[in-house]
Amino acid sequence: MRSFLTTEQQARQDDFRAFVARHVEPVAADWDRAQKVPQDTIQQLAKAGYLGSTLPGKYGGQGWDTVTFGLLNEAFGRGSAALTDLLTVQAMVSMTVLKWGNEEQKSRWLPGLARGEIVGAFALTEPGGGSNLQSLQTQFTDGGDGSYRLNGQKTWISYGQTAGVFLVVGFAGAHSLACLLPREADGLSIEPITGLLGFRAAGLARLTFRDVAVPAASVLGKPGSALTYLAPVGLQYGRISTACSALGLLRGCFEEATARAATRKVGADMVGSFGTIRSLVARMGTDVEAAGLLCLAACRATDERLPEAFTKALMAKYFASRAAVSAAADAVQIWGAAGCHEDAPVSRYYRDAKILEIIEGTSQIHEELLARNFIEAGAKRAF
Amino acid sequence: MRSFLTTEQQARQDDFRAFVARHVEPVAADWDRAQKVPQDTIQQLAKAGYLGSTLPGKYGGQGWDTVTFGLLNEAFGRGSAALTDLLTVQAMVSMTVLKWGNEEQKSRWLPGLARGEIVGAFALTEPGGGSNLQSLQTQFTDGGDGSYRLNGQKTWISYGQTAGVFLVVGFAGAHSLACLLPREADGLSIEPITGLLGFRAAGLARLTFRDVAVPAASVLGKPGSALTYLAPVGLQYGRISTACSALGLLRGCFEEATARAATRKVGADMVGSFGTIRSLVARMGTDVEAAGLLCLAACRATDERLPEAFTKALMAKYFASRAAVSAAADAVQIWGAAGCHEDAPVSRYYRDAKILEIIEGTSQIHEELLARNFIEAGAKRAF
């Protein structure tokens, strides 16, 4: 896919990969064990500009296009899916505020987000909700003068343990509503979630809102627009980031598996000389290429504001996360017993990959959405 | 993938698809039944310039780039894989002669090939040989003054029933050798192969050479170069053409399946409303996109003469043909009993798709070649 990139994009990709090779790969297993990304690392990312990659220069961001944002996520995905998830949520919050915030909100939040002084978390999912947005239970009740009182619960919120600001979505009566809530808001309590299968260092949290005051100035967009206009912006970035993270993990599996196949002997024979292994390798390498192109196409369509950008992001996320799960399982096989130990990155990949098939919409939700799209188009062709 | 194309390429794609919708789709089932493409159709293709698509204008060809050639094959693959195979073999012969023929050979053969007055067939595969080229049994024995006598057998030769010229590969002692053999050569006998599972209209033939005289002027390239230099040129075009044909068939499955899912009821419910069907549709549509991008990347790498063009063509062929087989099987399921009848294009797709996974190297050969490539690269990374 590299030949589809501009020289500038290629140079950035080199930077990203060098950063990850130096600062992420060697320590990602430690973070996984500790169930925490160190604050230092977050500051390193901030300093490199990676936390403000998609925000325009006027707010202190890098103003990179979506393709470059995708390359950034792919590079980080190779090192640590848990850390990449920070790029995911930061972009989800930042881009939603950029697109739908008023000038005051942008001035207040975007510079800090762009410089990575503050982490934004996207508080959408609820205990009872899965991926069904219409069933959100979080309630905004009228507080007068455009203000609200907020009650409810959110869960599986990535970087909820770290975030300085939460983009919270719920309902005010029949109207979906979103607001920006600072961490220190009275009535907000944050409970870390530990003991996860993967993404162990991504600082997930459960949030509880008990009569939290939401001033009018914190409400994002118009009442009724949160699910139809605001959330889709964040979710598009969420899907692209996750798709590219899966692509990076997939590449990681491929690189680790082929290096092992090329150097590890079983008796007199190299692991990679067995045809049963070669089938796995061939499939994995082809999937890296296919997933790479799907991610690129989704990013480019987003940059070009094509109407098909939504479907393309769905396809990229669906394909890349499934290919990552399959590649991680195969990479462990190629490594054998050694691949089942935490010293082998493939062991972590196997756990993290599964999360990628669940966050930002499970593969089954993606099948529903894609099929709906495809069959509607089919209906047009049929008449 | 369309957004990756130039305006000119897009316009050509529109032409190709319109041609196929008009002249191929409505009659492809008849050709399949008759086990023959009518001569008229071949002339229509010739007139449209499609049989000389990759040859330069100076020989009467269209001089289209490989991306455009790929689009042509994709469009035809939607209509008839058997007819597309004509584009395959014509390009294989034409491009090998263009690259390795001497000026005299080019003048003699290329104009006719470019204008489609003559069909070229690629006579490589042998009864005992499968995909192993080193084991070819066809013998060129020295006839003096650079001439040879040719003996041996070739089989599964697409459009062998129609071809005016054969590019024959064999051995002269230890040296691989290739020549161009006109249909009327003494000692060449051509036996049609009928009763095939798919590609029934592709006019396959068995060739027998009994002491055929091969004048020095018919020898293509230098002795010893046939397998290492000449054949790879043809095979690269063969793989790209087949990959794109598979892509077209895959799109056909997708379009036919979604149209059916959108309009056909089982009892009160639309077929496409069942989640078990939706999974199939989602996968199929995503594969269309992925295969399309892999084909495009292979074509572009060929146009840019990148060293990875070979691997990219392998990946495109491997992925697209397997996806086509899987999509065809699923499309028949979505059609149900009606999909098992020759009136349904998906019934033909199911048969033709399987051939795509075998010609130009089986999927298993592709796995071997890809894995070798990938593991060699892995060895470099590992040290």
Added chain:
Amino acid sequence: MRSFLTTEQQARQDDFRAFVARHVEPVAADWDRAQKVPQDTIQQLAKAGYLGSTLPGKYGGQGWDTVTFGLLNEAFGRGSAALTDLLTVQAMVSMTVLKWGNEEQKSRWLPGLARGEIVGAFALTEPGGGSNLQSLQTQFTDGGDGSYRLNGQKTWISYGQTAGVFLVVGFAGAHSLACLLPREADGLSIEPITGLLGFRAAGLARLTFRDVAVPAASVLGKPGSALTYLAPVGLQYGRISTACSALGLLRGCFEEATARAATRKVGADMVGSFGTIRSLVARMGTDVEAAGLLCLAACRATDERLPEAFTKALMAKYFASRAAVSAAADAVQIWGAAGCHEDAPVSRYYRDAKILEIIEGTSQIHEELLARNFIEAGAKRAF
């Protein structure tokens, strides 16, 4: 699975397989081409007692248990899925009459069915219907004194071209109703269906009923019971027969593929020496064993009248037909180009296998039915 059989069952299995090896395998390809099973063959089956295998001795049948019936179908599936379909429909009709017919109906029809003098066809599926039984359009209108007039259409009726009697299911108002209709009934027209992907010799037909007189004596069971009581008996035998036919075809793929892998060289190497091929072979052989056991378990549960017999038949049919499709596709790969020619049984297997995934309920319908069952059981465990 053989060690689970009684000595008598094993002996019968040997007979069945010997019969098929002698009378079916050598000529199945001819029938496929001719789209017809010769009348002689049907008489051979009748003479061997195979058309009355499940009927009790008092009606002239063999009185074999369902396990033996399964072995019979498995043996025939190895030779010709199209011919096995005759065993399917004969058992479907015979067993429904045996279970739900009155004494007069049994005396009239069962001896002829048992001795194979007459073929019974199961006329359930309709043009608009797929697998949804509640939406049948065939109408029985009251003719007085318990008689009816029959109007409607049936399609994809196996051995409709040959059958002497049809078990027709439709509705009389809101009540489902079934009757036995002799071929010669006035107003019944029978139109052969040709040009099928597989099961080409199974003599499928479209039936049209135009005001056909149905005397009271021909009505099978009570009005309202046809879908809830009668059809399930036939469908259970239909599923078991099809599952075992798929098992036989699967074994055919396995035997043909391993024989080829063991004897065919590509260059200097035996096909079976490639690891990419070995994976396919290992999977195929394991599927033969698994499918064999699932079929056996379904047959035994039917013999023991266990409530789980229904689910077990669903699982056997679902697994075996899918495994057959996958094995046939792999067997063609292992055969290479030769496997795409009608001289190779695997080429026919590839086409016939697909039909097995559609008749007697598609795999998707099976997924629906199985999942409903499993999730209901899950609900009980959950509380």
Added chain:
Amino acid sequence: MRSFLTTEQQARQDDFRAFVARHVEPVAADWDRAQKVPQDTIQQLAKAGYLGSTLPGKYGGQGWDTVTFGLLNEAFGRGSAALTDLLTVQAMVSMTVLKWGNEEQKSRWLPGLARGEIVGAFALTEPGGGSNLQSLQTQFTDGGDGSYRLNGQKTWISYGQTAGVFLVVGFAGAHSLACLLPREADGLSIEPITGLLGFRAAGLARLTFRDVAVPAASVLGKPGSALTYLAPVGLQYGRISTACSALGLLRGCFEEATARAATRKVGADMVGSFGTIRSLVARMGTDVEAAGLLCLAACRATDERLPEAFTKALMAKYFASRAAVSAAADAVQIWGAAGCHEDAPVSRYYRDAKILEIIEGTSQIHEELLARNFIEAGAKRAF
């Protein structure tokens, strides 16, 4: 598969499952976290006779047949694959000693093993070895009078942290040799392995032998017989135990997934109402049945000492472990985010299942062994 069991076997199965439901399921997650099975639990198993299940009564064992041993492992696999691994290694050591030990060795070791006073570990795998037994590096050097000095290393030894005796396999010159080594032997050092992906509580260890004295009385069987006669006995039990453990885990996935599908809502809809989920459930349930039958057939063939017992154990292990991996991945999808947390058994299943595809021979080794078997049989059919 239950209907294939004797009344006694069914009663034992009920006991086993009740034991597991009470003593294992509720605490398996704790053991996983602690990376240790408590000594109490091992004593509970001992007391129940589960550690001597396959040893004859004369040594204090239960004398259960292999089918019952399989049921035991299946029941435990539902609760904890890590604990089941104790049953695996105990049977591997016990049955090898029973079959190949001399009377003195049997008297010394079997009673303690049978009563579970001592745990036996099977020390075969080496750091450089994978599944290739011919390349073992562990050396027995002649110590005179039939005694040896032992040097070398073993790794991934299940319950090496707990075992009182090790069955060690290596080479004495060109002859393979096995001995029984008590834990307290001088020169044996045992290093726990932690940080595993799955089987975290199975107490794996690395063993180092530094000039360990092996008296003649500890040598098991004749020199030269260790790989050809002794190890296969242990490995057969190892494969059967692992296959049944995988079956139990598979059932666990199925029960947890269907219970969830039946009770958990996403918005207004039950998870199990989505067709995309139903496909997964149908496949999973069918695999439970198929794997159950394959395990049963392998156990019965072992009990009946059929020559095909070896192949049947390979098939059972290959199918069940792969089905377990696939089911665990699907079960996590059905659970969604909640399935990625350690509170959900499916999260542990996902990690443990992968180990089952690696221990006692990877799936790829199984493919090699099975294909060799199948193709040799195919060669016989072909001539």
